[in-house]
Amino acid sequence: MHNASIKEFTKDFIFPKKGTTVFTIALVIGFLMTVVGYFVGGIDGHRFWANILLNGFLIIGLSLGAGFFVAVHLIAESGWQTSVQRIGEAMASRIWLGALMIIPIILGVHSLYHWSHTEELDALLKMKEPYLNLPFFVIRMLVYLGGWIFLLSKIRQVSLMSDTNPDIKLFYRLRTYSAIFVVFFAITSSTASWDWLMSIDAHWFSTLYGWYTFSGLFVNSIAVIIIFLVVLQKIGYMQHVNNEHMHDLGKYLFGFSIFWAYLWISQYLLIWYANIPEETTYFVTRIKGFETLFYVNLIICFVAPFFALMSRGNKRKSDWLLYVSIVVFMGHWIDTYLAIMPGAVGAEHAHIGLFEIGMTVMYVSVFAWLVFKEIAKAKLVPENHPFYKESFDYENIK
Amino acid sequence: MKSNNYITGLFWDDTELIKAIKEIQDKGIAIFDVRTPFPVHGLDDVLKLKRSRLPRLGFVAGAIGGILAFWFQSWVFTTSWPLNFGGKPFFSVPSFIPVTFEMTVLFAAISLVVGFLIKSGLGPGAENIIFDERTTDDAFLIVVKITDNSQSDNIFEVLTSVGASEVKHVEPTKTDTHA
Amino acid sequence: MYISPLREPLVTGAKSYKQVTDDILNPMEGKPGKFWYAGITLALIALGLGGFAMYITVWEGIGSWNLNKTVGWGWDITNFVWWVGIGHAGTFISAILLLFRQKWRTSINRSAEAMTIIAVMCAGLFPIIHMGRPALAFFVLPYPNTRELWVNFNSPLFWDVIAITTYLTVSVLFWYMGLIPDIATVRDRMKKGIGKKIYGLLSFGWTGSARHWSRHESMSLILAGLAAPLVLSVHTIVSMDFATSVIPGWHTTIFPPYFVAGAVFSGFAMVLTLMIITRKALNLQNYITVGHVESMNKVIIATGSIVGIAYITEFFMAWYSGSVYEQYAFVNRAFGPYWWAYWIMMTCNVITPQLFWFKKIRRNLAATFVISIFINIGMWFERFVIIVTSLHRDFLPSSWVMYAPSWVEVSIFIGTFGLFFTLFFLFIRFFPVIAVAEIKTVLKSSGEKFIKKGDRDEK
Incomplete structure (x- = not known):
């Protein structure tokens, strides 16, 4: 495939006027649902802040997972993913949006975290106070957000510079930033998940929790990358992406859904097996109070993508991947719901109502809008990436 | 001729x-x-x-292996000789998973290899x-x-x-x- | 398939297909050198020592070991987990790197797979000899019997039996299926005789037919797809030997993926140790290049860092949990009577792999060789620390004891090295150590310069 025809395929993305209309409508609908749901559902502080946390975490997770995807592939010097790199980059560079969405939970700390009620701490929470206290919590949050925003913005910036400057030194710089981000993210993704999610059930702990949360947000990011990609394809862009690229993305969705399930069962089986009450309480509250959702979570996040993506052919079809990705995204919404609601709200008051769905529609609309606008800001492919040409001439084994 | x-x-x-x-x-x-x-x-x-139709064979054999393994463990612990192991229920699904998974992989792998050899006419002593x-x-x-x-x-x-x-x-x- | 010219060539030295065959099969033809004889003799001596120690174990009983009521598992299980862990690199290279289309795996996968099979065999010795009555080892299998007794399917120890058996079987199948075309190459080069007959038998009648290759690739891909989760599952199940318990330092949810990362980490280190020697001894520098070593070092830094993060996580969570017992387990590891083992582990596992961030060190063979040995020492100590420090001091202080191995246990461990190297030397002698056919598939696109037949004189 020679250069000229590649250029035809990868015409620049211009954000369509219809897009503004679509997203405004979606935002308005989401907003109305949220407001109506607020008044109809009798939302109290717990449920309100729990949803802020849920949606904020989901959105920031998308940026982080996409950034991780791009960074790891840059370090690994992979060629195929240059075709879809710009989507991941755009998602990652919207990290500031995720940061804005998650920072408000500082105001809701009292509704979310028992450890913040410093007047009535029991012995165990008192012991954890050096780590679980508001000032340190806020400082850590600012460190995470600051580091993520800086590194992901730098990666996006250098990648865009390479469009006009083919100097290979830029690629090496990109790799350096990617390596730093991967290490920083490896540590902070765990600590952030302990701070924001695990400490909701402050009497409980699990060493696997950080990695388990990471696997969920990573699969989610892959699913959303696929969704953005297929939507762009449907409106006539990204025509250079062929079945081989879809196959590779499908393999990621398949493989990491299995990896998520593997970590899920590792955590569950070990806690179930040892049967130690201080650990099992976590799962007992979920199975007793959220039984349907507990099993539906497994079915949507694991069983569905496992069978849907097992066959080679299925991994190569854009439409099929789109549907499976949407299902997987909903599944991980449920997974994050189950991580937050039982501890923050409790079985009696936790529902999936208009409020919940409306808020997610709002958050997702804003995110999608801003990501599409960001994609439009640059070329759809990093043409000066040293391994860019490899993206067009490879085949998966039949 | x-x-x-x-x-x-x-x-x-x-x-x-x-x-x-x-x-x-x-x-x-x-x-x-x-x-x-x-x-x-x-x-x-x-x-x-x-x-090749080998992948299909592998899938079927793996499914058979998995179902067989799960059913067998269930039968042993619920019907044949139920024993109380650390207070676990007799029909303890989580602990059945490791063996079920391994048997799935084992059956699938063996069927793939045997299927490949038979279909291609290869084996010790094959004359091609x-x-x-x-x-x-x-x-x-x-x-x-x-x-x-x-x-x-x-x-x-x-x-x-x-x-x-x-x-x-x-x-x-x-x-x-x-x- | 287009490969960017910026990438380092996977095969250097301007080779043709014929030269690839000649270079790789050369060590198998003619008499083995002094090095091979010396190596296998040493290995056999070690094996003999181990065999004798195993005889003492069976004849005298487990009392010839220094295990006691508190420390029921010592060097035996440490060695078991260490060997199984090492075995994981082979399958990782064969299966997972195949799924990620990493062409550089073609120079090392055959040897790595052989290493896996041998390592798993060495590992498998321990569950058998650590039984009080190894003659009754078949009790672990669920066969119908007159007592209507079944095995405990709920026990991780039984899961181990199934997992290791499956792993050994699938590894052998994967290794052998890949080996068949190369054995056919050996067969067709030989002149008529008993050698040709034996390799002919082993080659299963392989012809190189296009139809067979097509099916072979399809089968290899599915086997890789099966082997990948298998690798994860085997060391996960091994980790569950510990994690399903309730004692501090053992019962922790991070064990499954952390053990898998550690296994790949130590396995790659062992592959490096072996390959750096083998490439020099068998003149295969053009196939196992510095680039290959660098790629393996990158895997090492990734998995080593994951292991490091797991240490930090466990440490933090021990404090965070508020459990006195959990906290003491970690204090004891660092400052108790086995502090020296802990700090060897930390230095070798956490610090040494981080050196590979520096490109100069990544591409330095001598440094890599030394570091790879340190990593394996570190990983042995990791298993020792986990097993012995958690056992020797758990909930009841009146049960606290010390443990040190007897000469029998040490000799058995030396014996496993004997078994490993005996089999590995035999492998080098009788089989091609590099996947000949697979190298040829990457030669044109990733070779330094592909020489077509007819472009050179003769040969």
């Missing part, structure tokens, strides 16, 4: 091999087999080989014709089967014209088959 005779054309380069095959097919000659020292990219397509011993080293061979010797001149010409370095008429005898 009917007998199984073969005419072979030798090539030293895989790209030329693919080109030659296309030209031979254009001339309407049916290719019996192609022998290569490694799997050549694009050979499947040009020979229009059907996709080796047309040229260099095809496991660096030579690529196109083999055309002829049922009567009158065609042989034509095929000789075609093979030479598409670039074969050596064209030979082979009548496989007992000594040509290798276990």
